[in-house]
Amino acid sequence: MSKNVQKESNFSELSFEKFPIIFKLKNLQNDENILTNKTIQKIFFIETHLESFRKLENPRQACSVESAARMNPETEIYFTFATNSSAVFLENSELLEVLSKFHNINFRFIDPKELSKGTFIEDFFTKDLLAQSQFHVANRANALRILLMSKYGGQYLDLDVISLVSIDAVNLTNYGCVQSKDVVNNAVLNFDVDKGQELLEEYGRHLLTEFRPNDWGANGPAMFSRVLKKFCSTTTFEESTYTKCGEFISLPTDKCYAISYPEYEKFYDENYFNETMSRVKDSFFVHIWNRMEEAGNKNYKLKADSKSAYAELARRNCPNVFKTVDKYF
Template sequence: MNQIKFKKPVVLLFAIIAFLIIYSVLISFMSIECDQAIIISDGFREIPSNLMSSRNIYFLETHNTSDHFLTTRAACSIESAALMNPNTNIFVLFLSPSKYTRLKNWSQFQGILNYKNIHLKYFNTEDFTKDTVIDDWINKGLLSSSWYQVVHTSDILRYALLYKYSGIYLDLDVIVRKSLDEIEFENFACFQDDREIVNNAILKITNDDGGVLGKMLLNEVISHFDGFDWSMNGPKLLTRVLKNYCDVTDFLSTSKCGNFTILTQELCYPIPWQKWDDYFTEQDSQKVMESVENSYFVHFWNRKSEGKMLEKRSHAAFNQLASKYCPHVYATNVLI
């Protein structure tokens, strides 16, 4: 009789464990609604067809380690895109498989889980580039030779992303100030440094040209990848390809060719990288706010500014922008 009493709790315990295992497996095949933001299960190897649109906005997080979390400022960028474009799908794609499953525990993310148009998804590089011209190049592991692997992975995958799906790519240090529906051009990037460089931190490509530009970008990676130069596969590559696409030697006399438009620096990068610190100093705040007044975007140059933290009591321009364009993230974090 004592043996029977002993077995019942054990059987019950095993039944509970079995139920939890089965439940977790079932959950892994579904999209998990997290408050309102949606975490798309890694069972999805592609962007769900019902969510595909040339209006989609994409962010890429290409640190392939679980210990590198998104910063408060990156979360601010994501929230600003969702806030200013409420009817647009915002995709945040993670290269690290463990990172996106722990989002609810990240204080930086609490502010953006309220947006139903934000979709969070893990992606596998090989699956991501499948059926593109760069597929074999990626599978050979040539990207691993880069000295700046995180940056160059982001550079290359944004080209593959826009070639496959169309839409707008934004770096995680870009704040969106307006509805991007106001930009009437189907394909665009923005000048940096007086029309000499076209930066790829803000880039829209649709396939209305048959994917010609997207293929040109990917083929340029295959032909001239440089793992030793930080910007060679990013702004420099985009500038080279656009010159070929537009059949020009410089952009001094043109900012449009075919269906591609290069927006002025003032609309996208109103504060140049050489003056990145102006965003974070109180004495420059009025000047900065006047400079960004007509811009669609604010690029705060994370490579330079990542170590410059602000207390919320500061009246620096970045705090003013964050409080307006990412209010939830701003409210839930002590430092910004």
């Protein structure tokens, strides 16, 4: 980071009155001097459950954040928490302590209505379209990634994405990854704040006019892919090559989604260790598809001594978080 840019500390208040210690997060908008500085690289993660009092207890999410911080030591990593209240408080935890030791990880809260004022997606939040949605957590994340990428630019990553290389190694801006011939997933997105914004604005307009509140996948990858197909005048995406349309580049499938959505079990099954590790060896990012676990398909807890590909990826790319695992990751 430039020596001329003042960086905010992570926490504005500490309370020692009760145990455990509670930390009050600062507003993301306090960092405008960093966020609007085009010479500073930024990576964003968004947690969208809205609770005012939280505790970092998910090692898989923490793993994603550590891997990004570790691979990008000169990049500002923003682990953000959406809220409808005036503040977010984090209870102290081992995972919070681990991530806080990385100088480039910033914990901030987001007030979506305030942050979106004056933007093309403001109505999505002020008209409270999410009140209609049974999938408000996922749909809030879909909208907020558009907002952050349009307002500040940079890299967006889902909290189940492990970084295997730095964004400098990718050496591109304005990109997403092809999941299949029909889908460019929005779990990994990169946008320049000055170029490629037309695509984001079109996606935002579709989210406002075609929002389907009770369809889990309709407003994320499916909608982004429909918009991109129209934008690029195509009906399918090329899975094995880099494809440019306007300012946007679609990366080959193996760069982010080498293990496909229907194959997610291979991350957990030790019998597929060699195959899985071989397939992700040229990847920039690995999307773990943790939503499948959350959906209750099976119990995909991993023991700390697991020989699975997911456990190995964690040992290599988020070793500090993985060391906190007692029984299950």
